[in-house]
Amino acid sequence: MLEAERSQAPRQGERRAPLAAVAKIKGAQKLVCVDRLAASLGLAPGLSLADARARRPNLIAVEAAPEEERRLLSRVADWCSRFTPLVALDGADGVTLDIAGVAHLFSGEEKMADEIVTRLAARGFDVALGLADTPRAAWALARFSDRRIAPAGVAGALFAKIFHSLPLAALGLDEKTVADLARAGLRRIGDVALRPRAPIAARFGAEVLNRLDALCGLERGAISPRFAAPDFSAERRFASPISRREDVEGTIARLAQNLVILLERQAKGARQVEVRLFRVDGAVRRIVVGASRPLNEARTIARLFRERLDAPGEDEFDAGYGIDIVRLSCLVAEPLAPSQRELEQVHEGEQERHLADLLDRLGARLGARRVTRLELVDTHIPEFVVAALPASQGRAGSAREARSTLFLPQAESEQDAAPPTRPIRLFERPEWIEAIAEIPDGPPLRFKWRRVLHEIAAVEGPERIGAEWWRRKDALTRDYYRAEDTQGRRFWLYREGLYGRETARAKWFLHGLFA
């Protein structure tokens, strides 16, 4: 476990004055964060700004920007995922990395800690780092100790030496408990650890001992990482960064081959794949593509990413000053369906696969929400009757299924050639029209839409569609009419509100167009 703390001020080398961030707390301007220089001059968080100014007139005070800090911290956390997939944010100013089984890749814990500190220092961050067996111990080291690393499996005398001298605040207890303990003369961790447990628990609550156990590793403490560790992952690091798109695509294609080998061992296919491009300037690009069937071909996976990198917009390829790590991970894997044997089925299965691949490609390029299939919804309000679901999300129905589940035609096949009752185009927002009817609740005679007058030659209706009063109180009933004008154009109009009951002057709208 490893704890890296961010200092408030990047690039402090050029400055000779202490720096502090201030925020308004209970009506007074107080320091919330100080840099190393300020700390060495005796300024500490919690001091009021006026006092601090009195002590150090050259103090530079900046307004604390918690939102911005949080964004910065999550960028740092993303950057840290180059070391391990399990990265968690720790409060407002820390990042926790689970480096179990990773350190050897960076030639040991000591070297890894050095690398993190130097790399972050190069980006202008002053890091306080702690590395220990448990998250709590690492946290305590980073914040309250001069020592950086507690060796693995440390216990007994050495553990006592490292941790027992730390203040009780290093247990992460709330201020009130710490104050209570201090009143009883308990100030260091050792004071609590070496005393009988029962009286402490009885007097100060079980939380104190829980924290102590978490510190010692008697209790399992887990971090909650920002992103779950993928089951399958392949990555490539470059000594000198790459920046051409072709190189990145080629790398992804090669990584896809490695990933597919990993997947094949478990007879699985990838449903969701992610690429992370770590740029040398610290930015991390994350591209996720989904597939509508488990993929186990490297070519298909690589192709999906090519579409995404090709597509204009936010995902447009931008290598900045170069990319030094490319990581491909499979976020969701599913068992591959057993291949079908029969001749005909092979053919149909192939078509299905082609279709699924096509939809994935379209979704990758145009955006998954732009490629949709329609699902019926349980309502009778015309605009909500069908929902558009991303086509790659659900499994595509097989060709046979699709043929058997026809929507309206079969239901109507008895009445020969009954004209369709629903338009082929529907306006997202019904368009207001001026319509004239013979009587207020009768069918329209003529109407004006987009400044053109339409004389109605044939009309059918009304089809009354009531509002869903259990959802919205104020919605009005609609009377729909199918109307054809003298030029043969067919429209779907409605009058909103029942004349005399819901409204005195009903408004007319044009909602759709028939073929």
Added chain:
Amino acid sequence: MSPGGKTERMAHLRSAIAGIEAHSGPAPARAPLKLSMARALDPALGGGLASDALHEIAPAQAGDGAAAMGFALALAARFAAAAPHVSTVLLVSEDFCASETGAPYGPGLAAHGFGLRQLVLARAPDALALLWAMEEALKSGALAAVVGEMWSLTRHYGLAASRRLLLAAKAGRTPALLVHGGAFGRADAISSAAETRFEIAAAASRRLEPAGGRLGLPGAPAFAARLLKARLRPCAGAPTRSFDEARIIRLEWNGVERCFRDPTISLPVVRASADGPGASVARG
């Protein structure tokens, strides 16, 4: 049974054989499959519409956009009914079309001859993305038909772009139907490599008996189609003069049986006069 039932069945059998051959060995090159559309239309098309080519549809006037789309969807429904192994139809629209003339509406499309599960709708932000999506879809060969709806007849669409679509359609053996929603009245001016081009106007439907009111009830979708271009006319050599640009063919679509109903009762075709309200919009 639909009037085109026999040809349809033949087409079905032919492609079933093709499917088997594709697995057992190389099949000899064949003439493109033509699907019969309507008795009134087929002679001019030389037997039907080729199922591996690009067909263009343009509305005659500003208000005929829905009719043009309806006609294209009718053709797609016929292709989908005749396709042997695939039944999915992709409908790609440019974003602007949805805001201008409404988005494709599921229940209406179902009544027009599609199953809801059969349809995949896609929205393209601009004409370039639309052409890309169509080409990609055609090439995959996994669809029964690809219907594209383009608003802007801009520099992106021309001989080269349409040729690409045509080649993609040939490669994937999938019919491509491209609706030029915004090119009303300018169908003659389009230059492209499309195999056929239709100009579609809305036509008065066959009225149904009124239930009690003064006006009749609107009937099934009806179109007034004008065939502007047919690149592959009857190759048999017979000098048929059935292809006539000025001729207007009235068609009525039956979404239940998915076929065009041949005009047994001839009604005067309603064509908008030049000074009609539609014209004023085109000017205004």
